[in-house]
Amino acid sequence: MGVRGLQGFVGSSCPHICTVVNFKDLAEQHRSRHPGGTPTIVVDAMCCLRYWYTPDSWICGGQWREYFSALREFVKTFTAVGIKLIFFFDGMVEQNKRDEWVKRRLKNNREIARIFHYIKSNKEQPGRNMFFIPSGLAVFTRFALKTLGQETRCSLQEADYEVASYGLQNDCLGILGEDTDYLIYDTCPYFSISELCLDSLDTVMLCREKLCQSLGLGLSDLPLLACLLGNDVIPEGMFESFRYKCLSSYTSVRENFDKKGNIILAVADHIAKVRRLHQGEKKLEEILPLGTNKALFYKGVASYLLPGQRSPWFFQKPEGVITLDKPVVSMISGPESHWEVPMCTDPESKQEVPMCTDPESGRDVPVCTDPESGRDVPVCTDPESGRDVPVCTDPASGRDVPMCTDPESGQDVPMCTDPESGRDVPVCTDPESGQEISLSSDPEFKQEVPMCMRSESKQKLPVGTNPEFNPEAPMFTNPEIKQEDTINTGPEMKQQVTMVSDPEILQVARAHHVQAESYLVYNILSSGEVECSNSLEDELDQALPSQAFVYRPVRQRVYSLLLGGGGGDTSACPTVKEWFVYSGNPLRHPDLVRPLQMNIPGGTPSLKLLWLSQEPGVQARRLDTLLACFDLSSSREELQAVGSPFEALCCLLIYLFVQVDTLCLEDLHAFIAQALCLQGKPTVQLVDLELDHVDPRAVQLGSLLVRGLTTLVLVNSACGFPWKTADFMPWNLFDGKLFHQKYLQSEKGCTVEVLVEQNVFRHDCVVGM
Numbered sequence: 001m002g003v004r005g006l007q008g009f010v011g012s013s014c015p016h017i018c019t020v021v022n023f024k025d026l027a028e029q030h031r032s033r034h035p036g037g038t039p040t041i042v043v044d045a046m047c048c049l050r051y052w053y054t055p056d057s058w059i060c061g062g063q064w065r066e067y068f069s070a071l072r073e074f075v076k077t078f079t080a081v082g083i084k085l086i087f088f089f090d091g092m093v094e095q096n097k098r099d100e101w102v103k104r105r106l107k108n109n110r111e112i113a114r115i116f117h118y119i120k121s122n123k124e125q126p127g128r129n130m131f132f133i134p135s136g137l138a139v140f141t142r143f144a145l146k147t148l149g150q151e152t153r154c155s156l157q158e159a160d161y162e163v164a165s166y167g168l169q170n171d172c173l174g175i176l177g178e179d180t181d182y183l184i185y186d187t188c189p190y191f192s193i194s195e196l197c198l199d200s201l202d203t204v205m206l207c208r209e210k211l212c213q214s215l216g217l218g219l220s221d222l223p224l225l226a227c228l229l230g231n232d233v234i235p236e237g238m239f240e241s242f243r244y245k246c247l248s249s250y251t252s253v254r255e256n257f258d259k260k261g262n263i264i265l266a267v268a269d270h271i272a273k274v275r276r277l278h279q280g281e282k283k284l285e286e287i288l289p290l291g292t293n294k295a296l297f298y299k300g301v302a303s304y305l306l307p308g309q310r311s312p313w314f315f316q317k318p319e320g321v322i323t324l325d326k327p328v329v330s331m332i333s334g335p336e337s338h339w340e341v342p343m344c345t346d347p348e349s350k351q352e353v354p355m356c357t358d359p360e361s362g363r364d365v366p367v368c369t370d371p372e373s374g375r376d377v378p379v380c381t382d383p384e385s386g387r388d389v390p391v392c393t394d395p396a397s398g399r400d401v402p403m404c405t406d407p408e409s410g411q412d413v414p415m416c417t418d419p420e421s422g423r424d425v426p427v428c429t430d431p432e433s434g435q436e437i438s439l440s441s442d443p444e445f446k447q448e449v450p451m452c453m454r455s456e457s458k459q460k461l462p463v464g465t466n467p468e469f470n471p472e473a474p475m476f477t478n479p480e481i482k483q484e485d486t487i488n489t490g491p492e493m494k495q496q497v498t499m500v501s502d503p504e505i506l507q508v509a510r511a512h513h514v515q516a517e518s519y520l521v522y523n524i525l526s527s528g529e530v531e532c533s534n535s536l537e538d539e540l541d542q543a544l545p546s547q548a549f550v551y552r553p554v555r556q557r558v559y560s561l562l563l564g565g566g567g568g569d570t571s572a573c574p575t576v577k578e579w580f581v582y583s584g585n586p587l588r589h590p591d592l593v594r595p596l597q598m599n600i601p602g603g604t605p606s607l608k609l610l611w612l613s614q615e616p617g618v619q620a621r622r623l624d625t626l627l628a629c630f631d632l633s634s635s636r637e638e639l640q641a642v643g644s645p646f647e648a649l650c651c652l653l654i655y656l657f658v659q660v661d662t663l664c665l666e667d668l669h670a671f672i673a674q675a676l677c678l679q680g681k682p683t684v685q686l687v688d689l690e691l692d693h694v695d696p697r698a699v700q701l702g703s704l705l706v707r708g709l710t711t712l713v714l715v716n717s718a719c720g721f722p723w724k725t726a727d728f729m730p731w732n733l734f735d736g737k738l739f740h741q742k743y744l745q746s747e748k749g750c751t752v753e754v755l756v757e758q759n760v761f762r763h764d765c766v767v768g769m
Helices: 006-012 023-033 045-052 064-080 095-122 137-147 159-169 208-215 219-229 236-249 259-277 291-302 503-514 521-526 552-563 607-612 618-629 633-642 647-659 665-678 683-687 696-718 736-747 760-768
Strands: 018-022 040-044 084-089 151-154 174-177 190-192 202-206 330-333 340-345 355-357 364-369 376-381 388-393 400-405 412-417 424-429 436-442 447-454 459-462 529-532 576-580 591-593
Touching (some): 006 259, 040 045, 045 064, 045 084, 045 137, 064 137, 064 683, 095 696, 137 696, 151 503, 159 174, 208 259, 219 291, 521 529, 521 552, 552 591, 618 633, 618 696, 665 736, 665 760, 696 736
Parallel strands (some): 174 190, 529 576
Antiparallel strands (some): 018 202, 355 364, 364 376, 376 388, 388 400, 400 412, 412 424
16 A cells, blocks of 8 residues: 555654654644644544454454444544544545556455465464455444444545545644555645554654655655655556666665665655756656656646645746636746746646647637647637637648547547537547548437438438447436535546436435445446455355355346336446456456346336435335345345344345355354344453354355345445344344354254254244244
8 A cells, every 4th residue: 555665664764754642642732723623633444444453353254243342442532532533435446546456456365365275274263464354344344433423434536535635624633544645645644553552542653744854855746756666556667667777876875774765765866856957947757757657657646636736746838828717826936947837727627737829819828738649739618618628730621620538538539510510529530431520419318429421311320320220328427416525536536427317316326425324326326337355255165156246136236226217127227347356357357247127016216216205105115125136025024024133134144045055054043043142242252252163164154144234235225225224234243253153053963942042032033034
């Protein structure tokens, strides 16, 4: 995570950057500086999971009661000294970080293989050095914190940007996490979760100002350093030869530093020299070996710029400028140069852009960089949208023509005038004829499609359309949604093409997502792309299928519900991209998963009915829809007879035992017995529980059930919350060690009476279930 090699460099080579601080003292200082204010710490929850999970047992599926107690103690300790906590979770994986996500998942696969090898060899849990967080920990931690009354948010992009942005904008006491990216962001102080002593509230603060002093850099140079060293956006190998070139010419190599430490010093020294010699005179790509990686590199640097911040490394031309929204708003000067550039602000991106003179009109116009040629090209205003678009010269007429962006390729394409409508339309090249053909907007789906002329009628038809049958596959776009968030999500958060067009539905889904009340629903509706990390699954055990396949039919019915537009017809539904980890999946591409037809009494209800209606009987429709997602509509009466809190668990178990034919009655008894026995056991008794040995199949079954509970979170939120969330939280239904104990007993042939610890009521419940 974060900047490659920086954590080790700070720990071994620059320990003075780390200062021991006390949160109670810092809170008192904050209150004296801000009378009436509440000291607030922004918590990067994803960084903290492994530090919060303190139970000794982690292999059996999770000690959820113990974990919940640990979270409660964590919150209570900060609340006692008047510190407010706000927790951020990753809500989605950005496309430019997908490669890094895949690399980590494949690395986790290797770790899990070693874990199962150890279990089979030793019949016990490995040591903490092989620790792997239980499946579903991130999902259920959100709900645990909300249950504890904490403000919990799910990000609309990578959480670290939103964490840093929130900390800066709200003058927070600091950020608590474990990610060197927080040393790069110019935001509030960064504190280490790994060094936190909860009893004393002492921890380590990592000071970015001291880091800059050690490296001879300014704060605004740190994003450039991070990208040259490699981070989650820029692969570490991209500038490896450049780093070694810096090292070979570095004259101040320190013998007491390791090689990585000297490389960081050498790159920092190179940046400092470049800044003194060239800044304000040359573009970044002229002084660094960016090559074909220029666009990605700029994106990497820009990813660290919080709202209102800019980088001196983004070259600006010293020419007269005009604004895109009337007045000139600012001037910028290079720190080493003595020229000033009047700047204008693009009202859409809020970024400042340079200008050039239009040779035809003599007027100053804004320019942008063509990503292919690297040259600056002028832009003009699109009269329909009011947006500024780049222009290029038509070789036939010699005139400047506007360009627009092809949404699929991301490349700019020229536009021409449609003789029928008089409107500007984009053009593309026919690969067979080599001729340029215009693109027309499909009025039904609001999508640009190539147009060709039908010879018989001279009628324009979309390219790829059968003139007789016209079977176009629909795509859906999101009309502009105006919704204010308390977080500025940065320049990368632009209007995006979404899978559904109803702004009200998107707004509701987005709100539930940001407030961490749902799971995956907004991802499906907005991008049609979902992911699920590793589970403790034995790749050598082919008898039990991966949870990715076991619960896929449920997800497919959810896709039908969310993307089908009501009515249950899946023929028009787009496929969903799934990045799910399972044995044999190299994760080079997502699985393209088609929605599955649902069978609901009375037909498939619309999302507006399920999510927004308060009419009598709607709650019953919600439950019908939830059961249909598991294909269990016929079991409604039996499940309702079971009642809370076991109704959801029984729904999941019925589905599992229908879906997986290698499960047996003994497995069922173990699942039910542990849930019943859990209700009467205090947490301390669960802590003291000891196992005869660890069974690899039971490990996988525990993980499979917990992934089923996360699937219930998805289905329940998609259907409008027919069940109370507490009814399928693991601390109310599942304990890993307790299940393992019941599994081992059941495997030995113990009776149901023994499994339920001679409790007559529990025995009757097992029989009833």
